[in-house]
Amino acid sequence: MERRLLLVFVLTFVVILLFQPILKKYLPQPSPATQNQAPAPSQPAPAPAQMQVSQPTPEGATEKTATKRADSESQTVIESDLYRITFTNRGAQAASWVLKKFDDDHGKPLDW
Numbered sequence: 001m002e003r004r005l006l007l008v009f010v011l012t013f014v015v016i017l018l019f020q021p022i023l024k025k026y027l028p029q030p031s032p033a034t035q036n037q038a039p040a041p042s043q044p045a046p047a048p049a050q051m052q053v054s055q056p057t058p059e060g061a062t063e064k065t066a067t068k069r070a071d072s073e074s075q076t077v078i079e080s081d082l083y084r085i086t087f088t089n090r091g092a093q094a095a096s097w098v099l100k101k102f103d104d105d106h107g108k109p110l111d112w
Contacts, residue, residue, distance in 0.1 A: 086096040
């Protein structure tokens with residue numbers, strides 16, 4: 001049993017080593033320019049205003065960079081016979097998930 005396991009491990013390792021040149025030949029490789037563009041952890045990320053948009057715009061059209069922001073946080077509730085989910089517009093998060101068919105330790109519907 002141990003010999004078979006060792007044999008499987010060795011054969012797997014050999015197959016991986018033999019397929020490396022084939023994978024390098026047929027799989028697309030990232031260009032060196034994109035590998036060098038990754039920011040180092042010690043450098044701060046560029047501000048969103050400094051990023052360039054590479055999408056072409058039609059002639060005569062102006063590019064808008066305004067973002068939409070709500071004045072205050074609001075909640076939206078979606079409810080069915082099985083669940084009740086409360087979403088908030090702050091970070092597009094689900095604030096509460098209530099599973100109506102499942103009870104917690106206190107006999108109330110399960111709330112995540």
